[in-house]
Amino acid sequence: RDRTEPPAAYALGAGPPAQYSSSAATTLPPGALHPALSTALQRASQGVDMAHNNNYAEVDSAGGPGIPAFFAGRHVLVTGGTGFMGKVLLEKLLRSCGDLERLYIVVRHKRGKAPQERVEEMRKLPLFEPLLKQNPRALDKLHALEGDTTQVAMGLSEEDQRLVQDNVSVVFHLAAGLDWRASLKKATNENVRGTKNVLDFCKGMKKLQVLEYTSTAFCQCTEEVVEERTYEPPFDPHRLMALCDMFDEKSLESIAPMMYGKHPNCYTYTKAVAEALAAEYVNDIPMLIVRPSVVVPTLRDPIPGWVDTLNGPMGVLAAAGKGVLRSMMCRAENHAEVFPADICINAIIAATYKRALQPRIQKEVIVYNACVGDMEEVTWGEVLRLGRKMVNLYPLEWTLWYPDGTIRTNYWEHIIIVFLFQTIPAYFIDFLLLLARQERFMVRVQAKIKSGHDLLMFFTMREWKFHNRNGRDTLWPSLNAQDRETFFMNNVLPVDKEKYLERAIFGTRTYCLKESPGTIKYCRRRLRVQLVVHNLCVALFYMGLVYLALTLLTPYLLPLLPDGLRERALSIGASRASAGAHRAHHGFAAF
Numbered sequence: 001r002d003r004t005e006p007p008a009a010y011a012l013g014a015g016p017p018a019q020y021s022s023s024a025a026t027t028l029p030p031g032a033l034h035p036a037l038s039t040a041l042q043r044a045s046q047g048v049d050m051a052h053n054n055n056y057a058e059v060d061s062a063g064g065p066g067i068p069a070f071f072a073g074r075h076v077l078v079t080g081g082t083g084f085m086g087k088v089l090l091e092k093l094l095r096s097c098g099d100l101e102r103l104y105i106v107v108r109h110k111r112g113k114a115p116q117e118r119v120e121e122m123r124k125l126p127l128f129e130p131l132l133k134q135n136p137r138a139l140d141k142l143h144a145l146e147g148d149t150t151q152v153a154m155g156l157s158e159e160d161q162r163l164v165q166d167n168v169s170v171v172f173h174l175a176a177g178l179d180w181r182a183s184l185k186k187a188t189n190e191n192v193r194g195t196k197n198v199l200d201f202c203k204g205m206k207k208l209q210v211l212e213y214t215s216t217a218f219c220q221c222t223e224e225v226v227e228e229r230t231y232e233p234p235f236d237p238h239r240l241m242a243l244c245d246m247f248d249e250k251s252l253e254s255i256a257p258m259m260y261g262k263h264p265n266c267y268t269y270t271k272a273v274a275e276a277l278a279a280e281y282v283n284d285i286p287m288l289i290v291r292p293s294v295v296v297p298t299l300r301d302p303i304p305g306w307v308d309t310l311n312g313p314m315g316v317l318a319a320a321g322k323g324v325l326r327s328m329m330c331r332a333e334n335h336a337e338v339f340p341a342d343i344c345i346n347a348i349i350a351a352t353y354k355r356a357l358q359p360r361i362q363k364e365v366i367v368y369n370a371c372v373g374d375m376e377e378v379t380w381g382e383v384l385r386l387g388r389k390m391v392n393l394y395p396l397e398w399t400l401w402y403p404d405g406t407i408r409t410n411y412w413e414h415i416i417i418v419f420l421f422q423t424i425p426a427y428f429i430d431f432l433l434l435l436a437r438q439e440r441f442m443v444r445v446q447a448k449i450k451s452g453h454d455l456l457m458f459f460t461m462r463e464w465k466f467h468n469r470n471g472r473d474t475l476w477p478s479l480n481a482q483d484r485e486t487f488f489m490n491n492v493l494p495v496d497k498e499k500y501l502e503r504a505i506f507g508t509r510t511y512c513l514k515e516s517p518g519t520i521k522y523c524r525r526r527l528r529v530q531l532v533v534h535n536l537c538v539a540l541f542y543m544g545l546v547y548l549a550l551t552l553l554t555p556y557l558l559p560l561l562p563d564g565l566r567e568r569a570l571s572i573g574a575s576r577a578s579a580g581a582h583r584a585h586h587g588f589a590a591f
Contacts (some may be wrong), residue, residue, distance in 0.1 A: 133159065167207060170212075209360075210287065307512050
């Protein structure tokens with residue numbers, strides 16, 4: 001049988017047992033061991049902990065024991081664990097690598113809630129229901145550390161610092177500031193200084209084997225073709241942090257557009273700078289960089305369509321579904337570079353595992369573009385068509401108008417449509433709310449939509465080519481059969497787009513907007529009424545435009561008509577004017 005057992009377990013941080021030492025391995029006769037196991041023993045002799053359980057899958061082609069076996073008995077640290085991707089990562093590690101010893105997450109106080117309280121709230125999320133049904137005590141391995149990555153040593157207490165630096169061997173750094181509208185000072189503090197603090201802290205870890213830094217594929221959006229390598233930064237990381245220390249927020253904002261250059265916002269700019277900063281630690285820390293593209297709801301793991309944020313395409317579809325977004329600048333034929341969250345997390349875990357098996361120090365940082373690339377062909381036009389269909393199938397609650405938005409490439413046409421069908425109705429609704437002495441909000445909502453649209457337009461009107469050879473051609477083939485099934489990636493592509501979007505819209509409605517599935521039938525009935533009202537209003541609107549146009553153009557058109565038609569038109573107009581005056585006279589007399 002072409003299968004071998006991985007080495008026996010041994011203490012974390014200690015060297016391999018004597019029978020697996022380099023000297024013992026080299027004295028074995030040639031051919032005495034399976035080649036994959038020989039490679040595994042060689043890795044272990046170089047200080048790579050090869051886990052440790054005879055129940056795990058076969059050794060893979062990279063010479064490792066498999067992903068669950070690698071994580072068995074380890075202490076893992078995660079930053080950004082309370083975000084969308086962070087929660088999916090925590091759930092996947094606890095469910096598929098359940099033999100890990102402890103999972104630490106750095107959590108800060110937020111809205112008056114303590115870190116442990118925020119972690120306890122995650123138990124109630126639908127995301128963790130399958131895990132807790134399988135193992136009710138699974139989340140007991142989750143340990144919250146009060147801290148903040150923007151502070152030195154991640155803001156951890158001295159006791160927590162010792163705990164982490166003495167035990168942790170794998171780090172996932174997902175913490176980031178995602179607000180595209182944030183100030184340059186705030187974005188630099190979160191994305192650049194935060195990354196530096198994490199890297200500096202990890203240099204003191206005694207057992208560190210690998211650090212994974214989650215960036216974004218669009219941090220190199222100034223390039224038409226994004227390769228899997230690091231690039232020159234748009235600005236020196238250390239000078240940028242020094243500038244943020246020297247100047248106040250207002251002063252920095254005055255020069256921010258000039259500093260951004262071709263970058264559309266502070267997020268892509270600071271993430272590009274942070275990547276260059278991380279590359280400076282290549283000789284000190286065994287690391288890799290993973291660049292996800294636009295992350296969307298889960299495909300199937302642990303539940304289909306799970307999402308808890310309106311960032312990205314789901315926010316656009318939700319705004320359109322509520323009837324407050326009627327027009328958007330977007331090229332229908334452009335490739336939609338979106339990536340389901342569960343596939344993205346699988347890629348992050350698998351890439352981290354493979355990096356841990358490689359030599360500790362590399363000449364360059366290993367980079368993975370976690371993108372669909374040419375493995376899936378889907379355009380923004382197709383997303384819109386299917387999204388509109390699914391929004392009608394699962395209509396949202398409290399829609400202000402029938403969802404009938406569309407995409408355009410003509411900017412002035414877009415501006416006119418927005419003014420007529422978004423801005424004017426917003427002021428009208430706020431006027432009615434003012435009369436009713438209710439809080440006005442529609443103009444404020446439209447201002448946020450416009451701001452978000454202007455930032456998003458840079459990405460929907462352009463197209464990039466992302467190389468993903470490191471994942472598709474190198475990482476995926478190196479995994480064993482069991483890991484390919486558990487940490488699925490290439491084997492589920494291409495996906496059924498219509499079925500996926502149906503689950504994604506339903507998931508956005510249920511998990512993100514907190515709308516009960518029990519209201520779907522009622523919302524469908526109301527949507528049919530809104531469709532009738534919408535079509536009637538559109539017809540009246542265009543009839544009014546035609547009438548206004550004819551009224552304004554009549555003095556110019558009459559001289560162009562033949563004599564007979566001109567006299568007849570004038571007589572009809574005179575008779576109608578006389579009849580109107582007669583009715584007005586009798587009405588005034590009656591009054």
